[in-house]
Amino acid sequence: MTDRHTLLSSIATEADRDISIASLFDAEPDRLENFVMREGPLRADFSKQALDAAGLKALLDMAAKCDLEEWRSKLFSGEKVNTSEDRAVLHMALRGVGGTDENKAEVAAMRQRMADYADTIRADGKFKNIVHIGIGGSDLGPRLVADAFEASAEQSLTLRFAENVDGASVNDAIKGLNPAETLAVVVSKSFGTQETKMNGESVRSWLGEYGNSNMIAVTANRAGAVGFGVAAENVFDFWDWVGGRYSVWSAVGLSLQIAYGPDVFADFLDGARAMDLHFRDQPLQENLPVMMALVGIWNRNGLGYGSQAVIPYSRRLRKFSAFLQQLEMESNGKSATRDGATSTLTCPVIWGDEGTNGQHAFFQWLHQGTSEGRYGGAPVDFVAVLKDHENRPAHHAALLANCFAQSEALMLGKSEEIVRDELGTRPDLDALAPQMTFPGNRPSTTLTLDELSPNALGHLIALYEHKTFVQGIVWNVNSFDQWGVQLGKVLATTILDEMEAGKSGDHDASTTALMQLIK
Structure with missing residues (x-):
């Protein structure tokens, strides 16, 4: 097994160049064909990622060197891929x-x-x-x-x-x-x-x-x-x-x-089954969960982003970001590899809210904020449902328009030259123009469901499950244990017992003072 640090360092080296997302559509005439994938009612558009054909090839080569296909076979055959707990994952x-x-x-x-x-x-x-x-x-x-x-x-x-x-x-x-x-x-x-x-x-x-x-x-x-x-x-x-x-x-x-x-x-269940079969049977370069995982690795290990926003433009999916926080961060929020070594950068912080609520909250930061990521802000997964299930077509059209506009705005931005031209000769031009400039070139993926049927929902959740598995293999962490949730639970039981008994055990000064507040 090739050393993950070496492999992921090669991805960081490959990503260490400026990429203009908007220019890729001209430079790669077949970009939509190569960066848009569909499985059943789910369509995924990765074309607005800061990832070109050369970068994608490097990611696929890396995945092969991580023995991803072998691990995928182990998963589906019932081998004990949860090594720390000696369990199969089925x-x-x-x-x-x-x-x-x-x-x-x-x-x-x-x-x-x-x-x-x-x-x-x-x-x-x-x-x-x-x-x-x-x-x-x-x-x-x-x-x-x-x-x-x-x-x-x-x-x-x-x-x-x-x-x-x-x-x-x-x-x-x-x-x-x-x-x-x-x-x-x-x-x-x-x-x-x-x-x-x-x-x-x-x-x-x-x-x-x-x-x-x-x-x-x-x-x-x-x-x-x-x-x-x-x-x-x-x-x-x-x-x-x-x-x-x-x-x-x-x-x-x-x-x-x-x-x-x-x-x-x-x-x-049938919707998830369809995604399972797609993930199991399709080659890596045509595999939707693999593509989604590799894009995330490019953003995390190549471009240095520490977080990933997930914005469902559907009130019926308002818990999706919270669901993914557990799925991805509990699975891959690990700092030790399967063999006990120190890992490379693993799972980013997953966060988000339903659209359009987020536009009136944290989208300011997404568009103009700073971050450790190469192009600022954070990568975004937009999730939209094409069918109107609420019998309010005007609302639904406005919802989708906002979703599609945000991904375009994050990519295109707005140059200072255009802002200055719009502002004219006003006296505060030099101070105001930079504040109204949008840097753009901020990556996003747009997932669309034909409708929010149970089948389509099964596709969507299983997609992220398999994405999480792929990333765990590349990062060489065990995605199926959760030792990190145990320590606080154990200490909470101890503290509760002591509070109920009216005594304080051996704790630091801060914790002891907090416990005394209850008295």
Whole structure:
């Protein structure tokens, strides 16, 4: 295996030249053909990236030297690519791709049980509400998907979420609901997560006499769920080869099936399956997740950008940036390689908000702000839905116009010469003109979905999952563990125990003083 530092240094060397994005369209007449890719309802336009044909070739050569194709085969064949935890990574098997015969049988049985249960609940009519209790991957995925399903699917039950240990979260989730008509779904892979267990206990207390009959659990720790008080027949399983941030495709999505129906959820899985097959079967140079990953590596390791903005121009995708924060930053926010060495630059900060809200907040910085990146600001992934699902065509046209205009403005900018010509001879010209100049040449990718169907959403999420895997291979980090979340959780348990006992243990002066504020 070639040293990653050497390979990524070669990318930095290749990127160490000025590239005018706008000029590439003339210099490379086939640019759109080479930098626009489609899979099903999803189209990705990378042509506004500060990446030319020579740079792309260097990236593809680097990926080959990182044994990407071999690692891809290991992933789909069920080898234990999660090396630090000695686990296979088979969330694709939840969509019907890869895995062993045993995995496939387990998945098929659970999918049938989920569908049957969802159909029974929907037909019975006893429950009018679902309170989904989880955090991290047990919340962000289902919450994102629930918002997106609203665009094209009919919701049969009210769906609320309780995730944060802040009491406001559980209070908001149960506000105005009738316990007799509410099903609580407690979702935790380990069934040891403090926030989920505390919220589960609070909701069970609120359910009162319905605390046993109206609560089910989704977990990889069946014994933990039963010990918590959930009847064994009300526990839905998933497996240790499903990472939490990759788990929405499993029984973690049961609340979605109940609220929107098994057929809608199946269409969602089918969309992801199509992207899985594309990623598995297409050569690197024609592979959409590979292209997306390599563009990100060019921006991070070549151009030196420390962050990546993701701006969905769709209110139904407003949780997408938060979802990707966990997917990418928990997966690849690592500073040690698989063999324990110090890594090179890995995952950038992922951030964003829905358009057009962000235009009235942080777009000032995107257009004119400074950063460590070569051309300033941060690379942007714009995400747009072409079909109007809200029956408000004027709104939708304005939304898309803003999305397309922002990517063009980031690329073209506005020169000081043009600004001076527009301002004329006003006395403050020398001071004002530089302030009104836009440097431009700021990179972006535009992803468009033909419609916000469950199938298209499946394509979109699976695209980013596989992008994350590819980048982890190039950076030589284990994308499927998360040791970095553990230390703070352990210390929080210690501090809570000490606060409840009215004492303070051995802490630094600042932490001790903070704990004393509670007294």
